[in-house]
Amino acid sequence: MASKTRLSLHVPEPEVRPGDQPDFSDVVIPKAGSVDRPPVDVDPREIRDLAYSIIRVLNRQGEAVGPWAGTLTDEELAQGLRHMMLLRAFDARMQTAQRQGKTSFYMQHMGEEAVSCAFRKALEPGDMNFPTYRQAGLLIAGDYPMVDMMNQIYSNESDPLKGRQLPVLYASKEHGFFSVSGNLGTQFVQAVGWAMASAIKNDTKIAAGWIGDGSTAESDFHAALVFASTYRAPVVLNIVNNQWAISTFQGIARGGSGTFAARGLGFGLPTLRVDGNDYLAVHAVAKWAVERARRNLGPTLVEYVTYRVGAHSTSDDPSAYRPKEESEAWPLGDPVIRLKNHLIRRGLWTDERHKQAEAEILDSVISAQKEAEKHGTLHSGGRPSPRDMFEGVYETMPPHLRRQRQKAGV
Amino acid sequence: MPRMTMIEAIRSAMDVAMGRDDNVVVFGEDVGYFGGVFRCTQGLQQKYGHTRCFDTPISELGIIGTAIGMAAYGLRPCAEVQFADYVYPAYDQIVSEAARIRYRSNGEFTCPIVIRMPTGGGIFGGQTHSQSPEALFTHVSGLKVVVPSNPRDAKGLLIAAIEDPDPVIFLEPKRLYNGPFDGHHERPVTPWSKHELGEVADGHFTVPLGKAAVRREGAALTILAYGTMVYVAQTAAEEMGIDAEIIDLRTLLPLDLDTIVASVKKTGRCVVVHEATLTSGYGAELAALVQEHCFYHLEAPIARVAGWDTPYPHAQEWDYFPGPHRVGEALIETMEA
Secondary structure, X not given: OOOOOOOOOOOOOOOOOOOOOOOOOOOOOOOOOOOOOOOOOOOHHHHHHHHHOOEOOEOOOOOEOOOOOOOOOHHHHHHHHHXXXXXXXXXXXXHHHHHOOOOOOOOOOOOOHHHHHHHHOOOOOOOEEXXXXXXXXXXXXXXXXXXXXXHHHHOOOOOOOOOOOOOOOOOEOOOOEOOOOOOOOHHHHHHHHHHHHHHHOOOOOOEEEEEEOHHHHOHHHHHHHHHHHHHOOOEEEXXXXXXXXXXXXXXXXXOOOOOOHHHHHHHOOOEEEEEOOOXXXXXXXXXXXXXXXXXXXXXXXXXXXXXXXXXXXOOOOHHHOOOOOHHHHOOOOOHHHHHHHHHHHOOOOOHHHHHHHHXXXXXXXXHHXXXXXXXXXXXXXXXXXXXXXXXXXXXXXXXXXXXXXXXXXX | OOEOOHHHHHHHHXXXXXHHOOOEEEEEOOXXXXXXXXXXXXXXXXXXOOOOEEEOOOOHHHHHHHXXXXXXXXXXXXXXXXXXXHOHHHHHHHHHHHOOHHHHOOOOXXXXXXXXXXXXXXXXXHHHOOOOOHHHHHXXXXXXXXXXXXXXXXXXXXXXXXXOOOOEEEEEEHHHOOOOOOOOOOOOOOOHHHOHHHEOOOOOOOOOOOOOEEEEOOOOEEEEEOOOHHHHHHHHHXXXXXXXXXXXXXXXXXXXXXXXXXXXXXXXXXXXXXXXXXXXXXXXXXHHHHHHHHHHHOOOOXXXXXXXXXXXXXXXXXXXXXXXXXXXXXXXHHHHO
16 A cells, blocks of 8 residues: 655745845846747747747847847837837836826836837737737837827826726727726737637738736636637737736746746747847847738747836835845846947947937926826816716617616716 | 528528628537537538638637627627536626727727527526526626527527627527427427417518517516516416416616516516526516516516526426416416415
8 A cells, every 4th residue: 555645735935035135046048149030930849949948139248149139220229219218207107196196006017118119019000919907018119199198097088998997908999909908818818819800801910919927827818829729810929927916926827837938838839938128039029920920820929038127006015025126136137228238339329318318208208297187187187077987888878877877967 | 481490590690690791700619510509500601611600619718708809800709608507717708808898998999799608497407508697697787688589589689689789698598499488398399380489581680689579468467578488477377367468578688678667557566587596686677677667556566486596406407497387376476465
């Protein structure tokens, strides 16, 4: 008879907690330029190793190296830097606006700016993103008016969503930005459906789904991968691994082995893992996956390895669960500084121009904010009509809602 | 006019809708090549091709989640969940997404989808092939909820649902697929070919959503029913010799309150019947509305006959199912109150 062992439950814990020395020594960072760039029509079985590596372009010296370099012009790189700086400045102002009581809530992108800003530049008009609440770079880099973003955040009289949605849950069909839901993971499988529809209609447009590391544990993630794989949907499935799901470290969602990218292997998906703080690498990988989808070669799963520098939201205090200095120890650095250094190294940028650009960008954000605040903030000034509350539940208001609207006296 | 079973009528509705609009797509588990476990989609894949009618992985969440994405693109998906009992994995997609996309995006995106599901008991389906989950959907702002009771309505309502700009939960009482059923399980079942509502036009027609049908005019009492219970109510009233007015609601959300109120104001008495469990069932909403709008016309308490507050049992099928005997007793009690 085999001897019996008393069982014990394994509950993963991060290496460090508040008060500990930050430690990312277990994060293996391959050298920039060291990962091959396969052709977009590669057989997914031939690139399984890419699910365990990290595609990187910018090296420590700020040089763009290796087979993934060279997808952007000098002008596009400078524009990319400005987009990231703008998103960061926007975040800072809105974070402050929340503290001033001008809105109830905000979520920033600090440290993750490259992911959505660079990805957006790989898309074409008509493509559709199914974003989470942390991809506003898709709007910023897609030239969505900042004032409208702020109007939404303030839930004021000019809010495009009529005050019905929590701040940052934007929606814009024209800008390829599907309505953000508070329910995590739901949009990942919707992106696959949108892509299937484009294929059913023999269109040329593609979709992009977005999900965070924590939400990959939702059933929607699994369903999205199954359907994407089964129907070879023209979709890019993006996992933004910023190491944290509110207070929960990524090991709780991922388990003890593998990577998030590796989850795609069992579905036969080509799967890439990329340095999410490397604007050039993000763009190169996005371009590869988008081209693959557009050439009807099927879906791609991409994991962006990054770090959530800010708090989860304005309702969160990260010092309660992780070391305060952890972001400074993050081995992939800061996406803005890395692109800035690259441009300086190539003589396309200077510290002086950077400071000047920062000032210009701040001015543009402040003037947008002034414009938005003319239309009101959450608790003062113009606000959406209570009548708007009853509209849009259905295309045509049914009798029971008409009765309720009358009862509400609006 | 041709005679159709409810299955044939539902299939005809999808055929007509697919023929008229290239954006209509039909999919679900076993829906494609095989034509559905109830034959409701038989022949559609052969006729329209496998990108218009296709099989899906066994994932209700995936079926509805992708349908929502397709609708956002501009298609009109008509998705099938094999049994209403299996819709729960998709509940988040239906409630948090399909129902709210128009509202939360201020119309930037819409969700014109139909979710077909066989519903109801009376077939020895046990716990997971008999449920009537309509109240889980009528509680959700942004959804429309439809339950047909005969082939003609099934076709007209389904075409209307597919053409509707909002998400529609389309519950098909599988007990009625092949013929009307009044709860008398001991008697042979008559097929739809012997019933006038089995006459269904071949081409395009609609039955409007949100409109009830008065199946029998009467003066003594109003019965509010839908699905299989329409026939149970008819038989119960006949057997008890009560001149009941029987209203087949057809659409539960939005509800045809005017027809209900006019009837109860006339009769002064109301009995609500449904297969679903009693507590917080749709009958509670009906009773509350009748009480609110017809209080001074009511001569008796509103009665509710429903499934017991238990999971749907197997061996005790006919002790559970609210058949003509139980409905008849409620009619007598309401008349005597």
